[in-house]
Structures are given as C-alpha cells and as structure tokens.
Amino acid sequence: MPTHIPGAKPERPRERLLAHGAHVLTSPELLAIILRTGIKGCDAVSLGRGLIERFNGLRGLLSADAQTLLSIPGLGMAKTCELLAINELNRRALEEDLKAGQALDQPQRVKHYCTATLGHLRVEHCMALYLDSQFRLIIAEEISRGTLTQASVYPREIIKAGLRHHAAALILAHNHPSGIAEPSEADLALTRHLKNALALVDIRLLDHLIVTPGGSVSLAERGQI
Template identity: 85%
Template sequence: MTLYSPSPKSELPRERLLAHGAHVLTSPELLAIILRTGMKGCDAVSLGRRLIEQFDGLRGLLSADAHTLMGLPGLGMAKTCELLAINELNRRALEENLKAGQALDQPQRVKHYCTAKLGHLSVEHCIALYLDSQLRLITTEEISRGTLSQTSVYPREIIKSGLKHHAAALILAHNHPSGVAEPSEADLALTRHLKHALALVDIRLLDHLIITGTGAVSLAERGQI
C-alpha cells in the first residue's frame, strides 16, 4: 500500500491541539495525529474516521489485537504498534494511580480499571485485585481463563496469593464476552464460596465485578456479596 505525506490540511489537527488543547479535536482528528499519514485516496483524518466506524467506536479499535490491526488497509507494523501501545499505556496509568494511593473505595474507580483491563477480551478471564489495609492496589493477578463453568477458580490459590501479598482485601472481576453483564448462578456460587474461604484468613472480599465492553455490574452494589 502506497503511503503519502500529509498535506497542510491534514496537519491542522496538530496545530489546533497546540493552540487550543486536545479536547477541541474530534476523535478522528486525534487518531490522525497518532497515525500521521493516511493512504492513497484517504488522508489521516479520513483513515481515522474509517477505522473508528469499522470498530464501532474507539474502544473497539484500541482493544483490537495486532493480527486484526495489521490486516487492515492503511495500517502496517508501525501504526499497529502505536495503537497497541496507547491502550497498554492507558491501562498502566490507571494501575499506577491506584498503586500510588488512590483508595479503591469507590466502585466507579474499580469499574474503570477492570473495564480497561478486561472489557475488550474475547475470551473470559478472571482476575483478582489484591488490596492493602488502606484499600490501595498491591497487585493484580489473572487466576483463570475460560468460562467459570469450564475453568475452575480455586479459592485456595487465591488465598495463597493473598497471604503472599499481605493483602487485607481483594476484589474479584471477570468479563462476559457475550456482552451480557448479568451474573450467572456459577458466578454467585463462586462469590459465596470465595467470601467464606477468605474470611477464614481475615481477608475481605469487597466485590465481584462482571465486566463487558460497555460497562460493569457490581455484586456488592446489588447486595449479592
């Protein structure tokens, strides 16, 4: 695919960003700054708009894997790596803030972090967020991959990790790739079992989140913890 250098018109997003701030730019314009160039017959802004439409929004685009991105017209290895890096930097920034002292005592903070980490995945993953006594994030660990009915989540392994990290509490989260955020009976049974097992070693189960690409459901908010 033949690329071409951006014309002065396609450089306008950079000029506007510097003059007025990033918030005044549209999503395609912001994406154009990252892409830098378009392709034959399609400038960077138009390419950005096309990609956003193809993935039904920024979330879908920035959550796509390398194989999918590199198969698209106008995206090669360099642009693909840039898009993947942006998504990973966003997740790391959220995690860094939580480790730096933002207490996980507000459900929205937890939902934002877990959605960024799990919402884009096409296979079900289950993670545990281990917290200290001030409800600050110590670490996040993947504890299973695959639906909870097919891949066992062993409370003893979670307890072992909790004790290793000197955790005072933890939050469980897993995604539903189907997009349906309602907890299953298996989800509720696991929550009850894990809460009881953790209480035996004085670790609190604060919440169990069901994550989709568009949001999250908190079992604690529903009174199901």
C-alpha cells in the same frame, strides 16, 4: 475565534493541538496525530473517523486486540502497535491511580481499569485485585483462563496469594466475551464460595466485576456479594 485568511492553508491537527490545546480537536483529529498518515484515497483524519465508526466508538477501537486491528486495511504493524500502546498506557495510568488512592472510593476507576485489562479478550480471563488495609491496590494477578467455575478458580490459591501479598481485601473480576454482562449461576456460586473461604483468613471480598467490551457490572452494587 481565529479567522481564515484567503489563500492560507488550514491548520493541520498537530498545528491546532500546539496552538489551541488538545481539547479543541475532534476524536478523528486526535487519532490522525497518532496514525500520522492515511491510506490511498483516505487522509489520516478520514481514516480515524472510519475506525471510530467501525468499532462503535473510541472504547471499542482502543480495546481491540492485535489480530483484529491487523485485519483492517490501512492498519499495518506500526499503526496497530501505536493503538495497542495507547490502551496499555491508559491501563497503567489507571493502575497508578488505584495504587495511590482508595479503590472503594473510586468504583468507576476500578471498572475502567478492569475493562481496559479484560474487556477486549476473546477468552474468559479471571483476575484478582489484591488490596491493602487502606484499600489501595497492591497487585493485580490473573488467576485463571477459560470458563469460570469453582473448578477452574481455586480459592486455596487465591488465599495463598492474598496472604503472600499481605492483602486485607480483594476484588475479583472476569470478562464475558459474549458481551452479556449478566452474572451466571456459576458466577454467583463462585462469589459466595470465595467470600466464605476468604473470611476464614480475614480477607474481605469487596466486589466481583463482570466485564464486557462496553463496560462492567458490579455484583456489590447489585447487592449480590
């Protein structure tokens, strides 16, 4: 354990990170490194701590949208862009994992990816993750916006895209901006309809994820696929 030398200045977060590793820093200290500066009467560490408390944790903070972040005193364009960039880099890192490995063997990574992509959105978005025969991610594409119904999600277009991408399987995901992860009757009806339509062209519907800012629910895990 390092000892404090009387009269010596305490190590700042950047100095501690370089000297001891990122794992020894608290979350507010790590945020302070990203934010760089605080605001009047509040240093960067205190600002980071306040943001984590305001958003009920790091997940909430890093999935917040630009409009929400810009409305917070002390978060100007630069700090907002830095936080948004962290979330996007995290999403892309998860996407790389899904392209390199089998999605079925990584259910939590699939959930984390979908939460990072959809969890913060204020309007319902639906996307399809097209997978190859080894269940690796080929591409993720948005297929609709707005309330999810059979009228807004067209199985014919999903099938055309699946054939175009030479997909062997598919995972559907959409967000519930309300924060309630329970599937609606429309969600379940669409799942059944899409599963039957995809089966006609030998594409498996592996799962349908309901995504909220706090995480996601798998219909496959609940036996509803």
